[in-house]
Amino acid sequence: MTRGTVAALTGAALLAALPSAAAAITAPPGVRVQTVARGIPQPTAITFDARGGMWVTSAGNLATPGDGVWYVRRPGARPRHVVRGLFLALGLTWRGGVLYVSHVTPFDRTGAAYRQRRGRLVGLTGWNGRRFRGTRVVLSGLPVGRHTMDNVVRGPDGRLYLGIGSQGDATRGPSPLSASVISVDPGARRPRPRLEARGLRNPYGLAFIPGTRDLVVTDNGRDDLGLGRPPDEVNIIRTRGRARDYGFPQCWGQGGPACRGTVGALVGTAPHASTDGVAVAARFGRLGRSIFVANNGSSLFEDPPTTNVQRVALRRTRSGYRGRLVPFASGFRRFDPLGAAMGPGGALYVTLWVSGRVIRFTPPG
Secondary structure (H helix, E strand, C coil), rough: CCCHHHCCCHHHHHHHHECCCCCCCECCCCEEEEEEEEECCCCEEEECCCCCEEEEEEECCCCCCCCEEEEEEECCCCCCEEEECCEEEEEEEEEEEEEEEEEEEEECCCCCCHHHHEEEEEEEEEECCCCEEEEEEEEEEEEECCCEEEEEEECCCCCCEEEECCCCEEECCCCCCCCCEEEEECCCCCCEEEEEEEEECCCCCCCCCCCCEEEEEEEECCCCCCCCEEEEEEEEEEEECCCHHHHHHCCCCCCCCCCCCCCCCCEEEEEECCEEEEEECCCCCCCCEEEEEEEEECCCCCCCHEEEEEEEEEEECCCCCCCEEEEEEECCCCEEEEEECCCCCCEEEEEEEECCCCEEEEECC
């Protein structure tokens, strides 16, 4: 089906015509898998506006004309490239009629400006249905390097929470904001970052547990310790109180003196799985409280099981949370699953980075 054909469909006819996802993708019995958008180059993160419109960032390792923000008015509609020139945009969220996007400057097509890169958070204002009329820089000059700016989410306190990756594979970097999760009040006259957690090598995916101020964060482990270690992680940050240390670079779950005083992961995923996008649901069909994580796949070795979507069955305890990692969806192309978000109707949405698509997992009923 061509994009022109999709754009011409409306209402129930459009929904009925949505193509299913690739037949190779498998999900639990009763869960429906559909493609809801195609033709977005290298889609990364997803968010939704108050009307159910879907917004997607697009980014690769080098800047391309397709980078920036894409808008999909409804499932199956033709994506529109509404913001251009945002390099390495990996996160976006709505707050108070403003779309906030995390990205990196400068717009680098060749890789020559690697050492000059800095992280930035911008607010896009005045959406009129076709374009944004203004841009406000909320934070700039943030430390990036081997890893960059990660996702940004709105917290229940109104602050924006975002991840900043480390400047090296096994080193944080000189800035206290490197390898961390920070928050900021975007409405302040002079917004200042507040450190929420440190010792997170690449805190890519962020999502709050519904009804709480507890933030779920994925983290990619070091690459210099061999093929079998360390695991990637799913962590929980208590956003009230002092910033705690999650161990990077000295602690990677091995225990002992190197991990003394650090916070352990909720669960570990496969080593080098590139555990990235995360979404949290209070319920998903008959499933209880669940964390969904998108594993983009290892770049160190060809191991198809590291490219999948997994579910963490989450249980609240007196001392915090316990999680149990279980399979959810598989059969993806290598390096496809990347961003994740819960969307309208309690469905799970996942970006497929290589395929240029967004797919939806709809629970039974």
